[in-house]
Amino acid sequence: MQLVTADLAVSLDGVAAGRDQSREYPFGAHVRGRITQPWMLEHPEENRAEIDAIVDAGAFIMGRNMFGADRGEWDLDWQGWWGPEPPYHGPVFVLAHRPRPDLVMEGGTTFHFVTDGPEAALERAREAAGERNVSIAGGPGTTNAYLAMNLIDELRLHVVPITLGEGIRVFDGVPDLTLVPVSSRTTPAVTHLTWRRPVD
Amino acid sequence: MQLVTADLAVSLDGVAAGRDQSREYPFGAHVRGRITQPWMLEHPEENRAEIDAIVDAGAFIMGRNMFGADRGEWDLDWQGWWGPEPPYHGPVFVLAHRPRPDLVMEGGTTFHFVTDGPEAALERAREAAGERNVSIAGGPGTTNAYLAMNLIDELRLHVVPITLGEGIRVFDGVPDLTLVPVSSRTTPAVTHLTWRRPVD
Numbered sequence: 001m002q003l004v005t006a007d008l009a010v011s012l013d014g015v016a017a018g019r020d021q022s023r024e025y026p027f028g029a030h031v032r033g034r035i036t037q038p039w040m041l042e043h044p045e046e047n048r049a050e051i052d053a054i055v056d057a058g059a060f061i062m063g064r065n066m067f068g069a070d071r072g073e074w075d076l077d078w079q080g081w082w083g084p085e086p087p088y089h090g091p092v093f094v095l096a097h098r099p100r101p102d103l104v105m106e107g108g109t110t111f112h113f114v115t116d117g118p119e120a121a122l123e124r125a126r127e128a129a130g131e132r133n134v135s136i137a138g139g140p141g142t143t144n145a146y147l148a149m150n151l152i153d154e155l156r157l158h159v160v161p162i163t164l165g166e167g168i169r170v171f172d173g174v175p176d177l178t179l180v181p182v183s184s185r186t187t188p189a190v191t192h193l194t195w196r197r198p199v200d
Numbered sequence: 201m202q203l204v205t206a207d208l209a210v211s212l213d214g215v216a217a218g219r220d221q222s223r224e225y226p227f228g229a230h231v232r233g234r235i236t237q238p239w240m241l242e243h244p245e246e247n248r249a250e251i252d253a254i255v256d257a258g259a260f261i262m263g264r265n266m267f268g269a270d271r272g273e274w275d276l277d278w279q280g281w282w283g284p285e286p287p288y289h290g291p292v293f294v295l296a297h298r299p300r301p302d303l304v305m306e307g308g309t310t311f312h313f314v315t316d317g318p319e320a321a322l323e324r325a326r327e328a329a330g331e332r333n334v335s336i337a338g339g340p341g342t343t344n345a346y347l348a349m350n351l352i353d354e355l356r357l358h359v360v361p362i363t364l365g366e367g368i369r370v371f372d373g374v375p376d377l378t379l380v381p382v383s384s385r386t387t388p389a390v391t392h393l394t395w396r397r398p399v400d
Contacts, residue, residue: 012379012395013371014214161395165375171213175365179212181391184384191381191393195212195361 002129003153004122006136006143007054008170009035009190010157015167016140023069026081031167035160039190046187050158058132059125060092061118063142067094067111074100080111088137091128093121095142118145140168147174152197155179159191202329203353204322206336206343207254208370209235209390210357215367216340223269226281231367235360239390246387250358258332259325260292261318263342267294267311274300280311288337291328293321295342318345340368347374352397355379359391 010016016035018028025032039047068078080086085107096113103111114121125134136146146152147170157170171177179195186192208216216235218228225232239247268278280286285307296313303311314321325334336346346352347370357370371377379395386392 012377013369013374159381159393161379161381163371163374163377169213171363174213174363177212177363179361181359181361181386181388184386184391184393186381186384186393188381191384193359193384193386193391193393 002058002126002131003133004126004136004146004151005053005057005133005154005156006138006146006152007050007156007158008138008140008143009040010159010170011035011162011164011167012159013163013165014169014171015164016138016143016170017065018167021065021069026069028167031164034162034164035158038160039158039187043187043189047158047190047192050156050185050192053156054135054137055087055089056133057090057135058129059090060088060135060137061121061125061142061146062092062094062137063139064094064096066137066139066142072098074098076100079103079105082109085109091125092137093125093128095121118142118149119151122146122151140170140172143170144172144174147171147177150177150197154182154197155195157193159193160189161191202258202326202331203333204326204336204346204351205253205257205333205354205356206338206346206352207250207356207358208338208340208343209240210359210370211235211362211364211367212359213363213365214369214371215364216338216343216370217265218367221265221269226269228367231364234362234364235358238360239358239387243387243389247358247390247392250356250385250392253356254335254337255287255289256333257290257335258329259290260288260335260337261321261325261342261346262292262294262337263339264294264296266337266339266342274298276300279303279305282309285309291325292337293325293328295321318342318349319351322346322351340370340372343370344372344374347371347377350377350397354382354397355395357393359393360389361391 100113300313
């Protein structure tokens, strides 16, 4: 059965990104790589299953800030943070206010820029994913929007054992959610936690 | 080796208590029993090890609001939320601004009211606990104060799968903590997570 999944790396206090994103610092100058680097880059083998699952989907949805740091009019030279071959290898629907032509990358990733809202993006992603899952790829503003609409079937948080104090937190603006605990796994650098949406 | 431990039940968004505590609602009218009841009262057998560990210490420290809902001058008729035989069965040091005589309860619990601050309370609790652990018993304001001083050796969060949106959160005012992940266990009602303070 097709699931809508979402992965976020967060600090102990739930911060998933800073508010001061720039091209130099995709997560902001305060957060930097502190919630991803310790497990994704420094200990990938110990966290292989969870890292691989992040991009194991038939289609992806991300917010504009997950795609780039520019605001307002598109900088058409910007093609995302990931270089010529992004790790998605499938269609990625980017939530945007301004239209932009599809951006075809190497390795099967195509960025589609969707201007008619998160529900329309999800519909397109569900269709594009076929029998595979749809992944809400972040950032936290986008994840929280889908959580608030109760459209995420499986939420996976990767909790890095530091506090950051400020930034955009998972569950901001999501006051009345109820999930079901599914699994947890602790590795030396991170705690992987999974919840599911209750069956209707 | 004696450890300083701390247990808190929290929501997905980290809320451990409301700001509207009253005698009727020890956790506030919004939070009520929603972060404790689903696992401590409704499914105690599935969570037995973690529940038992909460009171497995030689001495305890709690904030005044964990002891009672009155503010200002003591209501000397109030003897805590737990009835004649509290579950601590040992000395409990209550952080307070106003002195109050020791309160001896049945079953070995004695409440001592400490007016010279959290570090002095910890010193007294360490001494009283002998070789056993000292437990920081909450509420979240007290736990956060000890976390901010980096005096907690083992932090155990019990994450109930709901969001609450507002209230006092674990890690509020604790911006630069670094811990080490130790363990995690998921039961149908709650996720039990343990971290340790890094070895100096």
